[in-house]
Amino acid sequence: MDEDLKQFRVDVGYCRSCLGMQGGREQLMYRFPNGYGASLISAPRLG
Numbered sequence: 048m049d050e051d052l053k054q055f056r057v058d059v060g061y062c063r064s065c066l067g068m069q070g071g072r073e074q075l076m077y078r079f080p081n082g083y084g085a086s087l088i089s090a091p092r093l094g
Contacts, residue, residue, distance in 0.1 A: 055079055
């Protein structure tokens with residue numbers, strides 16, 4: 048992961064609504080000093 052973004056990460060977990068899907072999905076959440084944020088959800092993990 049880009050070191051610049053790492054400082055803004057506030058939570059690492061799993062998308063609650065996606066847990067039942069094959070492989071689950073990883074969710075990364077960010078909050079920035081300007082009051083905005085972002086939530087990134089990965090594609091399902093394939094086994």
